[in-house]
Amino acid sequence: MVSRTVTILNRTGLHARPAAIFAQAAGRFSATIRVLKGSQQADARSVLALMLLAAGQGMEVTIEAEGEDEEAAVTALAAMLQSDFDQA
Amino acid sequence: MLVLKGTGASAGIAAGRVVVRAADAALPAEPPPGDRQQEAARFAAALAESRRQLTEIAQAVRRQAGEREARIFAAHLAMLDDPLLAGAIRAYIERDGLAAGQAVERAVAELAARFLALPDALLRARADDIRDLGARLLRNLRGQADAAHAAGRAAGAVLCAEDTTPSEIASLDTEQELGVVTERGAVNSHAAILARALGIPLVIGVSGALSRLRAGALVIVDGANGEVLVEPDQETLTRYAGRRRTRTAAAGDDSPAVTLDGFRVELAANIGSVKEAAAALAAGAEAVGVLRTEFLFLDRTAPPSEEEQFQAYAAVLRALAPRRVVIRTADIGGDKEAAYLALPSPQSELRTPHSTFRTGENPALGLRGIRLSLRQEEMFRTQLRALLRAAPFGNLAILLPMVCDVSEVRRARELIAQVHAELQRSDLGPIGLGVMVETPAAAVLAAELAEQADFLSIGTNDLTQYVLAADRTDPAVAEWYQPLHPAVLRLVAATVEAANRAGKWAAICGEIAADPLAAPLFVAMGVRELSMTPASIPAVKRAIRRLRKADAEVLLSEALKSKEAAEVVELLSRLTAD
Numbered sequence: 001m002v003s004r005t006v007t008i009l010n011r012t013g014l015h016a017r018p019a020a021i022f023a024q025a026a027g028r029f030s031a032t033i034r035v036l037k038g039s040q041q042a043d044a045r046s047v048l049a050l051m052l053l054a055a056g057q058g059m060e061v062t063i064e065a066e067g068e069d070e071e072a073a074v075t076a077l078a079a080m081l082q083s084d085f086d087q088a
Numbered sequence: 089m090l091v092l093k094g095t096g097a098s099a100g101i102a103a104g105r106v107v108v109r110a111a112d113a114a115l116p117a118e119p120p121p122g123d124r125q126q127e128a129a130r131f132a133a134a135l136a137e138s139r140r141q142l143t144e145i146a147q148a149v150r151r152q153a154g155e156r157e158a159r160i161f162a163a164h165l166a167m168l169d170d171p172l173l174a175g176a177i178r179a180y181i182e183r184d185g186l187a188a189g190q191a192v193e194r195a196v197a198e199l200a201a202r203f204l205a206l207p208d209a210l211l212r213a214r215a216d217d218i219r220d221l222g223a224r225l226l227r228n229l230r231g232q233a234d235a236a237h238a239a240g241r242a243a244g245a246v247l248c249a250e251d252t253t254p255s256e257i258a259s260l261d262t263e264q265e266l267g268v269v270t271e272r273g274a275v276n277s278h279a280a281i282l283a284r285a286l287g288i289p290l291v292i293g294v295s296g297a298l299s300r301l302r303a304g305a306l307v308i309v310d311g312a313n314g315e316v317l318v319e320p321d322q323e324t325l326t327r328y329a330g331r332r333r334t335r336t337a338a339a340g341d342d343s344p345a346v347t348l349d350g351f352r353v354e355l356a357a358n359i360g361s362v363k364e365a366a367a368a369l370a371a372g373a374e375a376v377g378v379l380r381t382e383f384l385f386l387d388r389t390a391p392p393s394e395e396e397q398f399q400a401y402a403a404v405l406r407a408l409a410p411r412r413v414v415i416r417t418a419d420i421g422g423d424k425e426a427a428y429l430a431l432p433s434p435q436s437e438l439r440t441p442h443s444t445f446r447t448g449e450n451p452a453l454g455l456r457g458i459r460l461s462l463r464q465e466e467m468f469r470t471q472l473r474a475l476l477r478a479a480p481f482g483n484l485a486i487l488l489p490m491v492c493d494v495s496e497v498r499r500a501r502e503l504i505a506q507v508h509a510e511l512q513r514s515d516l517g518p519i520g521l522g523v524m525v526e527t528p529a530a531a532v533l534a535a536e537l538a539e540q541a542d543f544l545s546i547g548t549n550d551l552t553q554y555v556l557a558a559d560r561t562d563p564a565v566a567e568w569y570q571p572l573h574p575a576v577l578r579l580v581a582a583t584v585e586a587a588n589r590a591g592k593w594a595a596i597c598g599e600i601a602a603d604p605l606a607a608p609l610f611v612a613m614g615v616r617e618l619s620m621t622p623a624s625i626p627a628v629k630r631a632i633r634r635l636r637k638a639d640a641e642v643l644l645s646e647a648l649k650s651k652e653a654a655e656v657v658e659l660l661s662r663l664t665a666d
Contacts, residue, residue, distance in 0.1 A: 015210055015211065016214060016217075017159060017163060020162070020163050020166050021563060022563070023166065024166075024563075025564065028564075045171075046170050046171045046172055047163070047166045047167055047170055048167055048170045048171075048172040048173060048199065048218075049170075049171070049172055051203070052172075052202055052206070054206045054207060054208055054211055056208065079566065079567050080564075080566055083566045
């Protein structure tokens with residue numbers, strides 16, 4: 001299992017649209033991916049679960065992946081949270 | 089005359105007769121529950137039907153309001169199939185033996201409650217989206233069509249309800265003078281966002297609206313002031329009718345954006361539909377920098393007719409006259425596919441030696457924009473004819489997307505001249521022809537292109553993706569997609585310089601034009617027009633008015649020497665901090 005803790009830099013955090021883009025990106029990997037914030041955790045492919053984390057800009061979350069492409073998944077998704085990925 | 093106070097969620101004035109939509113408007117009773125398997129099958133069917141409806145709504149909204157608003161329904165589609173919604177409902181049916189309807193109600197209530205408990209108002213508003221989805225599932229479970237929403241469809245009706253939903257707003261016919269009044273709701277709900285995009289006056293939070301507004305009563309909805317005027321007298325009606333006219337004719341604050349040392353930048357709007365013309369005016373746009381015409385070409389089975397295109401172009405030109413409207417010829421292909429082009433067609437004009445239109449592995453590098461237009465010449469001629477016919481209705485300029493060299497511009501000019509001659513119209517003056525600079529080739533050849541064109545419009549979104557080889561739809565490479573990267577900035581600066589040297593004007597029309605932080609760079613380059621999403625205009629205007637062009641020029645020369653995007657961002661932040 002690979003895990004990485006990052007600070008969310010995306011301006012709007014993981015709100016509706018960013019959450020959808022993030023979940024879609026997570027869907028491209030075969031690994032099981034979870035996003036953890038404090039004691040809460042969300043399935044990275046569930047838009048609703050991601051939104052329920054109420055993870056805003058400047059907050060820390062941990063991305064955990066387990067499976068064949070776990071390293072690639074964590075790297076790509078962590079990078080996403082550190083960019084304005086919904087602004088493009 | 090009674091005045092009910094609420095919160096204005098979407099500006100505009102509507103006058104009409106009240107139509108009341110009671111909460112949970114008369115859903116037919118649910119059939120007696122079957123066994124788990126039957127209930128699961130009923131739910132699966134309702135889910136499939138809901139998916140179909142949402143796809144349809146998304147397409148309609150994309151045409152009427154634009155891509156950004158259509159995404160609301162794309163998000164609904166994603167939420168619908170989420171493990172926490174569809175998944176939970178299935179579990180309640182299969183594991184706990186609930187009837188399908190009960191399972192939907194329980195899952196929706198639980199999920200909405202979890203969202204309502206969140207500290208962030210934006211996230212709390214998502215509870216409404218979940219309830220909207222739940223209501224849709226219930227209607228479909230009970231075999232009731234979207235007809236519950238037909239209540240507000242009569243001409244001149246004002247819909248009054250406990251609360252409204254994005255689906256309901258999308259189903260309103262905006263051609264009618266409609267307004268909506270609700271008891272509950274939030275200004276940042278998707279329903280409100282959609283109402284603003286569609287120009288439907290909406291007043292929310294009117295307590296007791298349902299008990300105080302009788303069906304058939306005459307009311308005025310004042311979406312700007314958040315008021316509902318019940319049974320207004322003739323004088324009030326006349327006054328509001330006058331205000332309604334001025335609102336449509338007059339615009340927001342379109343006083344020019346001028347720097348402290350007197351350099352003027354024209355602020356224009358990027359729009360993607362006829363409806364957004366109103367939003368452009370309201371935001372104070374001095375012109376339309378790009379009207380994307382894809383809305384006419386996508387989500388349909390045959391290309392739009394000349395007449396349909398003419399009507400759309402004439403409507404936008406008329407709404408914005410005398411402001412200039414730059415209409416970009418179809419930029420289909422790339423990530424925007426049109427199904428009818430992929431089909432082998434019996435009409436020879438849609439076939440070419442290389443016939444079938446294919447997306448390929450690398451759609452951004454494929455047959456798109458002007459390439460496709462010149463390949464599908466009949467379709468292009470139809471669009472040009474519609475544009476030239478619409479020209480007398482306002483101030484038109486034509487813009488060519490995805491140009492790589494001068495031969496494409498020359499060919500387009502020839503076709504325009506031919507169409508012009510065929511039309512035999514004496515009321516047609518010369519029409520400006522612009523070139524989009526969005527390929528590295530066009531940026532490098534900017535001087536040559538500026539000789540052929542009347543203006544250059546720099547599309548920084550595509551330019552960034554091509555220069556940095558970073559697909560802007562692929563989140564995995566999002567960190568490489570940097571519009572402020574020095575490699576992009578140097579090309580943009582050189583393009584603007586080439587245009588200015590040729591005595592032509594240059595515009596920026598990518599997302600970066602909407603970033604107040606980047607405005608000093610473009611001012612210093614000598615960009616004449618910044619074109620952006622209408623909502624960003626006021627902020628960019630403020631940024632420009634605080635600026636001295638001389639200071640910006642110092643900043644630009646440093647930015648152009650930067651080695652990476654981070655350095656540029658730091659330079660810009662330092663200026664703002666001063």
